[in-house]
Amino acid sequence: MPKPLADNEVLRTALAEACPELTGELRPLVDSGLAHDHYRIEDSPWLLRVPKQSQRGYAAADNLAYQAACFERVSASGHGPKLRVSLPPGRGLPMGALVVEYIEGRPPRLPQDLPALAEAMAAVHALPLPSAAQRPPLEDHLDPVAGALEEIETQARYLDGPEVSPETRSQLREELDWARAYAADVDGPPQPRSLVLTDTHPGNFLIRAKTGTEASPRARMDGARNGRAVIVDLEKALYGAPAIDLAHATVYSSTTWDVATSAVLSLREIADFYRRYLDAIGSTRSAIIAPTLLPLRRLLLLRALTWCALWRVEHRAEISEGVEAGWAAARSNPTLIAHVEDRTRHYLDPAVVRRLRGEWLDSPGLESLFR
Known part of the structure; x- marks a missing residue:
């Protein structure tokens, strides 16, 4: 098994200094992500979230401050865990840790829980946009398309690696040409901006336990929050385009990423999800956001697939050359x-890429369901 970044004794000591009232056994949760270890604090309503790495390349203190801001701001929507305290980086705890609310719930079931995900994102996107001076430390994409394209361009450098087949490389370069043209189109639809979650694949959400005899006493006390979708992975929130969140929640590479939530959605189910979101935000905002939904879905998929190329190349270097690429493979469960x-190899298969592009290249595609 992989060695955790911090041992239990170090965590208990740091926790006792920051929250002496929180005592009890630290119970490690299943290792399900590349970026963090998680520990339930006994039976309390709190969780220790210990970074393994910064996927944005931030220094430890900056990474912790960024994540703390994510939790503080998203939790104001009622669809994110509350932040209790930060444990600063120190000896034996090089990346620090956060104490955040433990969410009692289950993974989403698709497509049944898509309405709950749509409503959660609508609530986050409806939060007031702070003044420019109040947005740091979160990234602020003044031009959301340009911000997404910058990330894609960085990742696209990995398309020439041996992990990407010539046919897939050709398809993704065609998508990159489209993305550059879309970003340069000054007459394109204006991009609305809000607080966005960025990493909205369904496995990053939990559905709160419903009120009733089957729920725990704590869940029953949560009242109206029961049954809500809560996003529990909050390290990448920023100010950008809401349509990218919606796309990331429903593209194939997201809905089949996590074993616990895996499902292949039909075009009709995807369109129903978008309609549920538009109904939740009201007609005024819908009129602004609707023209951006499909172009930014295309942009998001390119971001996801170029990330797959990046991960495969850098992870291969970690294995064969001992290069530290920041994926914390040595600290993650081999499973x-x-x-x-497996997932990144599958998504870069030429036939899979061709099928995914069919949403906008084939007729009838997803666009036909919005007419």
């Missing part, structure tokens, strides 16, 4: 790494 290996 998890094998899963990521």
Whole structure:
């Protein structure tokens, strides 16, 4: 098994200094992500979230401050865990840790829980946009398309690696040409901006336990929050385009990423999800956001697939050359790494890429369902 970044004794000491009232056994949760270890604090309503790495390349203190801001701001919507305290980086705890609310719930079931996900994102996107001076430390994409394209361009450098087949490389370069033209189109639809979650694949959400005899006493006390979707992975929130969140929740590479939530959605189910979101935000905002939904879905898929190329190349370097690429493979469960290996290989298969592009290149595609 992989060695955790911090041992239990170090965590208990740091926790006792920051929250002496929180005592009890630290129970490690299943290792299901590349970026964090998680520990339930006994039976309390709190969780320790310990970074393994910064996927944005931030220094430890900056990474912790960024994530703390994500939790503080998203939780104001009622669809994110509350932040209790930060444990600063220190000896034996090089990346620090956060104490955040433990969400009692289950993974989403698709497509049944898509309405709950749509409503959660609508609530986050409806939060007031702070003044420019109040947005840091979160990234602020003044031009959301340009911000997404910058990330895609960085990742696209990995398309020439041996992990990407010539046919897939050709298809993704065609998508990149489209993305550049879309970003340069000054007459294109204006991009609305809001607080966005960025990493909205369904496995990053939990559905709160419903009120009733089957729920725990704590869940029953949550009242109206029961049954809500809560996003529990909050390290990448920023100010950008809402349509990218919606796309990331429903593209094939997201809905089949996590074993617990895996499902292949039909075009009709995807369109129903978008309609549920538009109904939730009201007609005024819908009129602004609707023209951006399909172009940014295309942009998001390119972001996801170029990330797959990046991960495969850098992870291969970690294995064969001992290069530290920041994916914390040595600190992650081998089963998890094998899963990521399998998923990224699958999504870069030429036939899969061709099928995914069919949403906008084939007729009838997704666009026909919005007419």
